[in-house]
Amino acid sequence: MDLDALKAARQKGLQKLLPDRPRVAVGLATCGIAAGGDRVYAALEAAIRDRGLDMELAKVGCIGYCREEPLVNIQIPGKPCVILHRVTEADAEEIVRAVAAGDVPRRLALCRVETWDPLVGEKLDFGTGFDDIPAYADIPYFAPQRKIVLRDAGFINPEDIDEYFAVGGYRALYKALTEMTPEAVIDEVIASGLRGRGGAGFPTGTKWNFTKVEKSLRKYIICNADEGDPGAYMNRNEMESDPHMILEGMLIGAYAIGAREGIIYVRAEYPLAIARLTRAMEEARAHGLLGKNIFGTDFSFELTLAEGAGAFVCGEETALIASIEGKTGRPRPRPPFPAQKGLWGMPTNINNVETWTNIPVIISRGGDWFAGIGAEKNTGTKVYSLVGEVQRVGLVEVPLGTPIRTLVYDVGNGGIDGRDIKAVQTGGPSGGCIPASLFDTPMDYEHLTAVGSIMGSGGVVVMDETTSMVDTARFFIGFTHEESCGKCAPCREGLKHMLMILDKILSGKATRENLDLLEELSGTIKKTSLCGLGQTAPNPVLTTLKYFRNEYDATLKGAK
Amino acid sequence: MDTARLNEIVERYPAPAGKILGILEQVQREVGYLPKDILQFLAKRLEVSLSELYSLATFYSFFTLAPLGEHVVTVCMGTACHVKGAPELVATLKRLLGVEVDEVTRDGKFLLTTEDNHFSLTSARCFGACSMAPVLRVDNKIFGYITPDRIPAILEQFGWKESQHRGS
Numbered sequence: 182m183d184l185d186a187l188k189a190a191r192q193k194g195l196q197k198l199l200p201d202r203p204r205v206a207v208g209l210a211t212c213g214i215a216a217g218g219d220r221v222y223a224a225l226e227a228a229i230r231d232r233g234l235d236m237e238l239a240k241v242g243c244i245g246y247c248r249e250e251p252l253v254n255i256q257i258p259g260k261p262c263v264i265l266h267r268v269t270e271a272d273a274e275e276i277v278r279a280v281a282a283g284d285v286p287r288r289l290a291l292c293r294v295e296t297w298d299p300l301v302g303e304k305l306d307f308g309t310g311f312d313d314i315p316a317y318a319d320i321p322y323f324a325p326q327r328k329i330v331l332r333d334a335g336f337i338n339p340e341d342i343d344e345y346f347a348v349g350g351y352r353a354l355y356k357a358l359t360e361m362t363p364e365a366v367i368d369e370v371i372a373s374g375l376r377g378r379g380g381a382g383f384p385t386g387t388k389w390n391f392t393k394v395e396k397s398l399r400k401y402i403i404c405n406a407d408e409g410d411p412g413a414y415m416n417r418n419e420m421e422s423d424p425h426m427i428l429e430g431m432l433i434g435a436y437a438i439g440a441r442e443g444i445i446y447v448r449a450e451y452p453l454a455i456a457r458l459t460r461a462m463e464e465a466r467a468h469g470l471l472g473k474n475i476f477g478t479d480f481s482f483e484l485t486l487a488e489g490a491g492a493f494v495c496g497e498e499t500a501l502i503a504s505i506e507g508k509t510g511r512p513r514p515r516p517p518f519p520a521q522k523g524l525w526g527m528p529t530n531i532n533n534v535e536t537w538t539n540i541p542v543i544i545s546r547g548g549d550w551f552a553g554i555g556a557e558k559n560t561g562t563k564v565y566s567l568v569g570e571v572q573r574v575g576l577v578e579v580p581l582g583t584p585i586r587t588l589v590y591d592v593g594n595g596g597i598d599g600r601d602i603k604a605v606q607t608g609g610p611s612g613g614c615i616p617a618s619l620f621d622t623p624m625d626y627e628h629l630t631a632v633g634s635i636m637g638s639g640g641v642v643v644m645d646e647t648t649s650m651v652d653t654a655r656f657f658i659g660f661t662h663e664e665s666c667g668k669c670a671p672c673r674e675g676l677k678h679m680l681m682i683l684d685k686i687l688s689g690k691a692t693r694e695n696l697d698l699l700e701e702l703s704g705t706i707k708k709t710s711l712c713g714l715g716q717t718a719p720n721p722v723l724t725t726l727k728y729f730r731n732e733y734d735a736t737l738k739g740a741k
Numbered sequence: 742m743d744t745a746r747l748n749e750i751v752e753r754y755p756a757p758a759g760k761i762l763g764i765l766e767q768v769q770r771e772v773g774y775l776p777k778d779i780l781q782f783l784a785k786r787l788e789v790s791l792s793e794l795y796s797l798a799t800f801y802s803f804f805t806l807a808p809l810g811e812h813v814v815t816v817c818m819g820t821a822c823h824v825k826g827a828p829e830l831v832a833t834l835k836r837l838l839g840v841e842v843d844e845v846t847r848d849g850k851f852l853l854t855t856e857d858n859h860f861s862l863t864s865a866r867c868f869g870a871c872s873m874a875p876v877l878r879v880d881n882k883i884f885g886y887i888t889p890d891r892i893p894a895i896l897e898q899f900g901w902k903e904s905q906h907r908g909s
């Protein structure tokens with residue numbers, strides 16, 4: 182493939198994405214399918230066929246408004262793209278009848294999109310009209326959002342590389358390979374300020390340099406797609422809705438670092454993500470974007486997919502590497518870091534899915550452009566999965582530094598059935614519970630840590646007055662206790678002990694001394710555990726003790 | 742599963758990365774568990790010790806060493822599902838499937854199979870369908886926004902009969 186071929190591929194993709202006849206596209210990520218999207222697709226297919234209508238039917242990923250699924254996009258040439266929501270198979274006839282007449286059923290319309298900016302390529306101009314349908318930017322769920330990572334999600338067919346070309350796909354890779362030195366690529370990533378989205382927030386460009394400077398004939402890069410935090414599914418959607426963006430990010434990273442081989446490690450619970458990534462890799466290979474001499478340069482790269490097998494701790498980088506090697510996934514002490522001794526003992530750079538997806542736009546638009554989004558030392562956006570006791574659930578992408586309040590109330594529209602929201606839990610089992618009184622806290626790495634929680638991978642679970650915080654703490658300790666690999670004693674034995682105390686508290690038999698011991702144990706486990714699992718496992722207990730002490734006190738013996 | 746099929750699976754992995762787990766996963770998917778004779782065969786074929794394969798099979802929750810029921814009902818016990826009432830779903834399922842024995846370990850994990858081997862009931866960490874919490878999965882199909890009263894109709898799709906399975 183060369184530049185001309187890339188341009189031709191884009192034109193071909195545009196004909197699919199913006200055809201000169203109507204296009205009906207159903208959101209078919211795991212969530213859309215479970216909501217009945219596959220039945221809607223089948224019904225639309227039958228209705229179009231039975232009437233012999235001249236229109237395209239396509240599959241797209243998920244735009245993130247999961248509460249409103251199944252979602253169907255209607256594109257009539259010259260008209261805005263209209264997103265229909267809560268569509269059922271019974272609506273199929275009505276939809277195709279309207280579309281055939283150049284219209285959309287108003288009762289199903291959620292919003293209209295006139296133009297869409299894929300950031301790395303030319304804008305998509307859908308058209309104008311249908312002014313009575315609310316504009317995308319006026320929908321409260323979308324208004325505060327800024328889509329960078331999920332810019333294609335819900336618009337393009339993730340199973341067709343041509344549509345990724347249509348939105349400027351692989352152009353950043355072309356630029357990196359033909360116009361930039363590996364050093365210049367790393368400088369750009371450093372300038373962007375991008376930090377790892379897998380939890381710890383380590384500066385990505387700096388990390389790449391660690392592996393780059395190692396002298397070794399073989400180096401590896403890994404995409405961490407283990408997404409272990411329960412209640413979080415950003416990475417799943419990133420893989421299911423736009424798999425090529427991950428591949429492109431990894432290719433650019435491999436070029437910068439000097440790696441010729443990469444591995445995507447995906448959890449086995451995500452069969453659709455695995456299928457779409459596998460397909461994306463096959464298509465990329467067929468276009469010469471994986472393999473030897475990519476874009477006719479000296480750069481060659483091979484990518485493999487490895488499946489996890491259901492162990493939370495395998496999301497930790499050293500355990501993940503052991504798992505790829507076919508061993509039980511137990512973390513080992515660092516140093517040596519993977520950058521020095523990683524997969525098969527070779528220098529290895531590992532990043533989260535969402536970290537990789539940020540790379541193409543940084544190369545395409547420049548590090549400074551990216552650094553202008555977000556907050557001080559927290560550049561770019563973050564995708565959150567907003568779930569639990571909140572009205573509008575789904576995936577939300579906002580600039581880093583956005584207050585919790587915006588997420589919970591503006592996007593999420595507050596509690597269900599008028600109930601008061603009590604707290605949000607961020608960061609998964611390593612995070613903590615943040616009370617409503619602190620909802621002005623900006624969601625960035627430092628501020629979330631300051632209130633006792635962490636950013637983590639982006640899970641935000643909303644809890645209301647019906648949620649018991651002691652039970653929540655017990656839930657997480659039960660989780661980390663179960664998932665502890667058992668290698669180090671503080672984590673293995675300490676968490677078991679904490680669980681016993683929490684059970685005692687929940688059964689109303691605990692004393693104040695038990696609470697003190699719980700707090701003390703938490704401190705010890707944090708300080709002495711081998712890996713991040715144990716070092717952060719007590720956080721849910723510590724934050725609930727700090728902010729919801731009254732709920733613990735109320736259970737104490739003789740409290741009533 | 743015969744030797745030819747096993748060899749076919751092994752040969753799908755030319756690269757070492759992800760090979761052993763990938764092979765075991767495929768066997769688990771096709772056979773429904775990891776039978777001893779297959780593990781013995783694979784140990785020889787892959788030149789690893791049998792005990793190594795056993796430690797993988799017990800460390801990773803994806804694997805089981807005993808056959809599961811014909812249909813596997815998995816309840817998500819992730820955070821969103823927990824907050825939205827997953828424990829209630831488990832209680833209801835146990836009652837409907839007549840597997841009410843309270844041998845749940847303290848970490849909440851369980852694997853229970855009905856007497857006629859028609860259903861197994863187990864838990865998972867998260868399906869990544871958290872927006873639809875609480876969620877359960879039967880075989881490979883995910884069902885969202887579940888309330889206890891919706892469960893019988895779902896089970897019926899997989900051959901559940903009240904008279905046959907429900908506990909007393």
Ligand SMILES: Cc1cc2nc3c(=O)[nH]c(=O)nc-3n(C[C@H](O)[C@H](O)[C@H](O)COP(=O)(O)O)c2cc1C
Pocket residue numbers: 376377378379380381382383405406407408409410493494495496497498499531532533534536638712713714
């Ligand atoms: C117990 C534990 C579980 C983890 N799980 C994940 C995970 O599921 N996904 C992930 O990307 N990182 C996870 N991490 C963090 C990784 O070790 C690593 O820091 C990360 O993949 C680096 O990528 P980044 O720099 O792009 O964030 C986990 C860490 C620990 C200690």
Ligand code: FES
Pocket residue numbers: 411412413817818819820821822823866867868869870871872874875876
């Ligand atoms: S918490 Fe149940 S699907 Fe994620």
